[in-house]
Amino acid sequence: MLFRVLLAIRNAGLRQQISKSLPDALFETVSTSKLFWEHFAHVNVDCIVIDRALLPSPEIQSITHLLQLPDIPAVIVLSDKEDPEGRAHLLAAGCEAMLNSKLPPQTLCETLAMILDRIRMKKVENFTQRRATAQSRLSDFVSNSPAMQAFMHVVYRVAGSDAPLLIQGETGVGKERLARAIHVESPRSNRPFIAVNCGALPESLLESELFGHKEGAFTGATRSRRGCFELAHRGTIFLDEITEMPVHLQVKLLRVLQEYEIQPVGAEKSIKIDVRLMASTNRNLDEEIKHGRFRKDLYYRLSVVSLTVPPLRERREDIPALVHSHIAFLRPRIGGGRAIDPEAMAALIRYSWPGNVRELINVIERAMLLCNTEMITLADLPESISGTMSPTPRPSHSMLDVLAPMTEDSEFLRKHPWRTVRRTFLDRLEREYLRQLLESTNGHIGRTAKLADMRSRSLFDKMKKHGLRKEDFKG
Numbered sequence: 001m002l003f004r005v006l007l008a009i010r011n012a013g014l015r016q017q018i019s020k021s022l023p024d025a026l027f028e029t030v031s032t033s034k035l036f037w038e039h040f041a042h043v044n045v046d047c048i049v050i051d052r053a054l055l056p057s058p059e060i061q062s063i064t065h066l067l068q069l070p071d072i073p074a075v076i077v078l079s080d081k082e083d084p085e086g087r088a089h090l091l092a093a094g095c096e097a098m099l100n101s102k103l104p105p106q107t108l109c110e111t112l113a114m115i116l117d118r119i120r121m122k123k124v125e126n127f128t129q130r131r132a133t134a135q136s137r138l139s140d141f142v143s144n145s146p147a148m149q150a151f152m153h154v155v156y157r158v159a160g161s162d163a164p165l166l167i168q169g170e171t172g173v174g175k176e177r178l179a180r181a182i183h184v185e186s187p188r189s190n191r192p193f194i195a196v197n198c199g200a201l202p203e204s205l206l207e208s209e210l211f212g213h214k215e216g217a218f219t220g221a222t223r224s225r226r227g228c229f230e231l232a233h234r235g236t237i238f239l240d241e242i243t244e245m246p247v248h249l250q251v252k253l254l255r256v257l258q259e260y261e262i263q264p265v266g267a268e269k270s271i272k273i274d275v276r277l278m279a280s281t282n283r284n285l286d287e288e289i290k291h292g293r294f295r296k297d298l299y300y301r302l303s304v305v306s307l308t309v310p311p312l313r314e315r316r317e318d319i320p321a322l323v324h325s326h327i328a329f330l331r332p333r334i335g336g337g338r339a340i341d342p343e344a345m346a347a348l349i350r351y352s353w354p355g356n357v358r359e360l361i362n363v364i365e366r367a368m369l370l371c372n373t374e375m376i377t378l379a380d381l382p383e384s385i386s387g388t389m390s391p392t393p394r395p396s397h398s399m400l401d402v403l404a405p406m407t408e409d410s411e412f413l414r415k416h417p418w419r420t421v422r423r424t425f426l427d428r429l430e431r432e433y434l435r436q437l438l439e440s441t442n443g444h445i446g447r448t449a450k451l452a453d454m455r456s457r458s459l460f461d462k463m464k465k466h467g468l469r470k471e472d473f474k475g
Contacts (some may be wrong), residue, residue, distance in 0.1 A: 002233040003120040008036040008050040021113040050077040063093040074119045136181040145315030159185040167280040168300045169309030172358030175280040183236045191235030199244035200460035219267025240281040271463040312353040340376040351385045443473030
């Protein structure tokens with residue numbers, strides 16, 4: 001995350017000295033009270049360093065107003081005289097520090113640099129924790145399959161590199177999970193990991209999402225906004241389904257890889273960044289290049305290291321371990337079966353798994369929801385997998401049928417606090433609600449989002465959370 005500082009200081013020499021004291025930051029400067037109060041509400045900053053004379057009275061109210069900005073910037077006040085009582089009031093109002101501007105310039109800059117560095121580290125830590133999910137590790141990818149073992153041998157060798165990484169593979173093989181695991185094992189592990197689904201954003205918004213924009217860059221841009229590349233500074237950015245990116249944005253991405261700088265929409269100057277780029281696709285890139293949908297020069301720049309995740313049908317030896325691990329993972333959340341019948345396991349191993357690991361997880365969760373005993377059997381699996389008809393056709397389950405196993409599981413209800421039960425209940429209800437809507441629209445995202453009264457991007461995020469794919473509802 002690139003650290004931004006707004007300097008509202010009248011002394012031009014001091015502004016210049018402070019800017020040089022913290023090279024790993026982006027500074028904006030103003031010199032008058034009028035310019036400051038016109039400027040600050042339209043920019044994104046992490047810290048404001050301001051002369052006390054530029055704070056309108058009452059000072060406490062001014063500090064409170066600054067701390068209500070969307071980014072909640074830290075505020076450092078420079079005063080030209082000692083005022084212990086005033087310092088106490090400002091600190092109580094939320095001010096980070098008050099420094100005497102009459103200190104020797106070198107001492108003042110060193111003190112300020114130390115405070116700014118502490119604020120920067122705290123901001124990065126808070127941002128990373130806010131975006132953190134259950135961390136994947138490369139050790140999670142244990143495999144009995146020769147194909148997967150050979151693949152992971154290469155992954156371990158490139159994990160510590162800073163080179164761009166292209167992850168290819170069919171839908172559902174776990175490309176983003178692998179990217180997160182590589183990030184966790186890399187030297188950038190304590191920095192942000194920012195994932196962007198290039199196919200889930202409209203073309204008109206993707207450029208702003210990636211590179212940010214300045215106030216007034218387009219209609220509705222009432223405030224400057226940071227892009228994902230800036231947020232990923234010193235960390236990793238993962239561009240999922242990169243072949244969905246328009247060709248004109250591929251040109252800008254190529255420049256990022258070559259020059260390590262970005263230019264926000266509407267900005268006149270470029271910003272230097274330090275990120276590791278990972279990208280993924282489930283398409284044949286040779287075909288995409290041949291038909292002019294993907295730039296050959298970008299492909300060569302991205303594929304310094306290229307990894308192709310083996311599909312599940314090529315590593316059937318891993319299916320039993322995956323099944324047992326997901327049963328153990330899902331059991332505390334949804335109840336249901338604890339074990340799986342050998343015949344059912346054999347059917348899972350025989351199946352070709354066009355949706356790969358994601359489809360396997362969905363099948364296991366469905367089986368656990370529907371089974372009435374401690375053992376998952378053939379009857380609990382979809383007919384396309386079991387290859388047999390159920391003795392009596394199972395009616396289409398309602399939402400109450402889906403929620404019943406959890407409400408009837410007294411052990412689950414006794415052992416978990418209300419917050420966990422409520423979250424599990426709502427997650428299951430949300431998944432079934434979206435599944436039925438997608439089924440009614442044959443997987444059409446626009447119509448489904450309209451029925452649910454939500455944005456397409458929000459729908460994509462929820463589908464990804466619940467392992468739902470629009471392809472599974474086609475036809």
